[in-house]
Amino acid sequence: MSKPYQKPAADEPAWWFIVSAGELLLSPTDNRPPHGQLDQLPLPDLNDYKVVFIGELRERNCYLVMADFGDAEFAALGDFHSLREVLVQQDDDMFAMAARAKQIADYLQTHRFCGRCGARMQAVDWELAMHCHSCQHRCYPRIxxxxxxxxxxxxxxxxxxxxxxxxxxxxxxxxxxxxxxxxxxxxxxxxxxxxxxxxxxxxxxxxxxxxxxxxxxxxxxxxxxxxxxxxxxxxxxxxxxxxxxxxxxxxxxxxxxxxxxxxxxxxxxxxx
The missing domain is CATH 3.90.79.10 (Nucleoside Triphosphate Pyrophosphohydrolase)
Structure with missing residues (x-):
């Protein structure tokens, strides 16, 4: 996987997996995550959010966007739902990527501080990991x-x-x-x-x-x-x-x- 914190290009067609409090934003038209170019979607300024590259789906890059709890900035794109709504569609590839997005979001939220010494952890820019520079403890997503x-x-x-x-x-x-x-x-x-x-x-x-x-x-x-x-x-x-x-x-x-x-x-x- 390329660098997880690479910035999406404004004209890049991509899948946007927007997660808030464990729920995924789904479009009301097809009950799927939003898809399209960053400069053509009603998205807020993503510089204010943590954005993580999580892979590719159908030859398009996929990005996790970690929204705040009760965040209304994404309302124009749809509503937040349980991932079980994606499961009902019987689209295994889509559900797998949505599952990855939710699990990475949970991981980043629960590994802000080191479990060994309590210091604040920092994201590793070349792999999906959190690193403690105080005691050198490194954590990866839990499975x-x-x-x-x-x-x-x-x-x-x-x-x-x-x-x-x-x-x-x-x-x-x-x-x-x-x-x-x-x-x-x-x-x-x-x-x-x-x-x-x-x-x-x-x-x-x-x-x-x-x-x-x-x-x-x-x-x-x-x-x-x-x-x-x-x-x-x-x-x-x-x-x-x-x-x-x-x-x-x-x-x-x-x-x-x-x-x-x-x-x-x-x-x-x-x-x-």
Whole structure:
């Protein structure tokens, strides 16, 4: 990646990922981040804001603009929304870049001071990092790996409701990787802790950046090996084995949870 704090040219067509308090500004016309030349968009003077180059999307540079909380200077371009609005569009590349923008914004806001000595940190101009010139401590954007797994038992799929899920929504099991663990160890531990069962034949399917706030979801499918379902009441409110053709409300298309459930459905349908 080129220098993160390079200045965008006034006549450069670009994507503008404007983030305020964890929300992303979306255009009311297409529900996407604004796109266009700096000198042709109703943007405020960006010299008053932190602007970070975050990559390219469809042969156009992408810039993060860190807006203030309740900032009305961008009102002519649209309104601020949760990144879940981008997820609904099922545009994986757009969501990935929006996720990157939000995670970098969170990182810059939470690393203004050194976690080792407390001194103010400075942005490194040639890479995305914050550096403490007092004790030489350097920090990079945090990523928290998390496994997510869809488990089948014959024609049935294990789905559960976490306490943070919207009413009526069931999803697959997930959990954070602990220090020193392998992904395989996390799979076995999380499934046992949350559901009381053992699994076999786990297979990696895909991964997804999940900026709520800085997770990387690593997706698997697996099969039930043994054990009776015993849900962890501190993590889950409901859960059961559901027939693949009689599923409750599940996560929206575009989420890795939906992709894993559909992967199992395709496998089960092939066995008919």
């Amino acid at each position: 928290s790996p998390c496994i997510i797994v869809a488990i089948r038992k014959g024609r049935k799929v294990l789905l559960a409701r976490g306490k943070r899920h919207p009413e009526g929504l069931f999803s697959v099991l997930a959990g954070f990787v602990e220090a020193g663990e392998t992904l395989e160890q996390t799979l076995a531990r999380e499934v046992m802790e949350e559901a009381g069962i053992e699994i076999k034949n786990h297979r990696y399917v895909a991964s997804q950046s999940w900026p709520f706030p800085h997770s990387l979801m690593i997706g698997y499918t697996a099969e039930w090996r043994s054990g009776e379902l015993r849900l962890d009441p501190f993590e889950l409110e409901q859960g059961d084995w559901f027939d693949i053709d009689q599923l409750p409300r599940i996560p929206l298309p575009g989420t890795i949870a939906y992709k894993l459930i559909m992967q199992l459905k395709a496998e089960i349908d092939q066995e008919k």
